Amino acid sequence: MNNLKEKYTGKKIDHMDILNIEDAAKKSIGKKSIIVTGVTGQDGSHMVDYLLANTDYEIFGCVRRLSVYNHKNISHINNKRFHLINFDLTDSHSIARIIEKIKPDYFINLAAQSFVGSSWDFAHQTWETNCTSTLHILEAIRLYHPTCRFYQAGSSEEFGDVAYNPQDELHPLRPRSPYGASKTASRQLVKVWRDSYNLYAVQGWLFNHEGTRRGEEFVTRKITKAVARIKNAINNEGPYNMLELGNLDAKRDWSDAEDFVEGIWLMLNQESPKEYVLSSNETHSIREFVELAFKEVGIYGSWEGVGIDEKYVDENSGRVLVAINSKFYRPAEVDLLWGDSTKA
Numbered sequence: 447m448n449n450l451k452e453k454y455t456g457k458k459i460d461h462m463d464i465l466n467i468e469d470a471a472k473k474s475i476g477k478k479s480i481i482v483t484g485v486t487g488q489d490g491s492h493m494v495d496y497l498l499a500n501t502d503y504e505i506f507g508c509v510r511r512l513s514v515y516n517h518k519n520i521s522h523i524n525n526k527r528f529h530l531i532n533f534d535l536t537d538s539h540s541i542a543r544i545i546e547k548i549k550p551d552y553f554i555n556l557a558a559q560s561f562v563g564s565s566w567d568f569a570h571q572t573w574e575t576n577c578t579s580t581l582h583i584l585e586a587i588r589l590y591h592p593t594c595r596f597y598q599a600g601s602s603e604e605f606g607d608v609a610y611n612p613q614d615e616l617h618p619l620r621p622r623s624p625y626g627a628s629k630t631a632s633r634q635l636v637k638v639w640r641d642s643y644n645l646y647a648v649q650g651w652l653f654n655h656e657g658t659r660r661g662e663e664f665v666t667r668k669i670t671k672a673v674a675r676i677k678n679a680i681n682n683e684g685p686y687n688m689l690e691l692g693n694l695d696a697k698r699d700w701s702d703a704e705d706f707v708e709g710i711w712l713m714l715n716q717e718s719p720k721e722y723v724l725s726s727n728e729t730h731s732i733r734e735f736v737e738l739a740f741k742e743v744g745i746y747g748s749w750e751g752v753g754i755d756e757k758y759v760d761e762n763s764g765r766v767l768v769a770i771n772s773k774f775y776r777p778a779e780v781d782l783l784w785g786d787s788t789k790a
């Protein structure tokens with residue numbers, strides 16, 4: 447079996463075998479440990495890199511069972527302190543058993559249904575994954591290991607229909623999507639469990655953060671991948687499909703995901719549990735992002751038309767680079783996010 451793995455992957459991955467909870471518990475005996483969920487995603491994978499480089503804890507990364515292997519973001523990790531455990535956020539038993547058996551020093555919950563656009567299509571699944579699971583984690587920590595420090599991934603989407611700019615920790619919670627509502631409700635659970643049971647449980651307000659491990663449906667990755675594809679086609683005098691986007695006028699406050707995982711770790715290691723906004727303190731539109739991304743590869747365009755007919759046209763060739771497709775509009779939009787991270 448191990449030989450087969452070597453043949454297919456080209457490298458030894460024994461230590462990456464996915465453990466059941468009992469075997470994971472054996473590896474944690476007598477060791478300081480951290481559980482990180484969502485390690486196949488952007489933040490979870492960066493968090494594991496950060497913790498392996500900056501701590502001496504045993505790291506247990508939680509992955510859910512999928513039919514097709516999706517471990518690209520963690521395939522570079524080759525460290526005996528890193529273990530994978532079979533886990534699903536929608537299964538309360540698996541949450542309870544992991545905390546009961548491993549008794550981690552920290553539980554960092556970065557798993558979620560994280561795509562706002564899909565949260566209207568899967569509102570119930572979004573709620574179960576992002577909010578009901580928080581209740582199960584809090585209860586399991588309270589019952590089995592109340593000294594465990596807990597981080598829950600909060601979001602600037604909780605501010606939603608913003609009341610003032612820029613948004614700080616005092617901004618009211620006014621979500622505009624099922625995703626934003628699930629994160630807002632989760633925040634209330636974290637507060638109630640913290641206040642009631644004296645748990646070290648925090649949920650930051652993280653504004654958008656991006657990088658090369660970002661899922662390709664999020665707008666930054668979608669634009670940068672398309673720009674590279676179009677530039678390559680132009681260089682090779684080949685055909686290309688234009689990029690299709692939704693609302694170009696939404697504004698976001700973007701940062702680098704690698705900076706924010708350090709921010710999460712700092713939030714978990716204060717004298718007392720306090721929650722912070724993490725942001726770049728700048729806001730930019732999707733339209734600006736498109737212009738800059740094309741400019742970066744030497745393509746200059748101009749906007750023509752209005753509304754659904756608007757297009758970004760290559761000034762050199764007259765070809766359409768970007769068009770609007772209404773399917774990428776959302777039933778309700780968060781028009782402007784702009785963070786104030788002074789407190790952090």
Ligand code: NAP
Pocket residue numbers: 483484485486487488489490509510512516533534535536555556557558559560561575599600601602652653654655656660661
């Ligand atoms: P991401 O790349 O989409 O990763 C999400 C992770 O959650 C993936 O590993 C995914 O596993 C896992 N997951 C989803 N459903 C699960 C389930 N039922 N059981 C177990 N694992 C499950 O998200 P991200 O950008 O790293 O974001 C990390 C966290 O921060 C999320 O909670 C997100 O909502 C929040 N957040 C993100 C941002 C941002 O700008 N990135 C801003 C604020 C808050 P699969 O790979 O198997 O799908």
Ligand code: F7E
Pocket residue numbers: 560561562563600601602603652653654655663664665666668690691692693694696697698732774775776779780
């Ligand atoms: O959209 C607009 C879209 O999907 C950004 C998640 O990490 O950050 C992220 O949520 C903006 C929106 O991220 C397209 O309408 C236009 O206004 O990249 P996004 P998001 O919705 O801001 C928050 C803080 C989180 O917590 C989330 O987990 O871009 N937009 N055209 C488009 N967006 C997408 N995805 N695709 C388009 O074609």
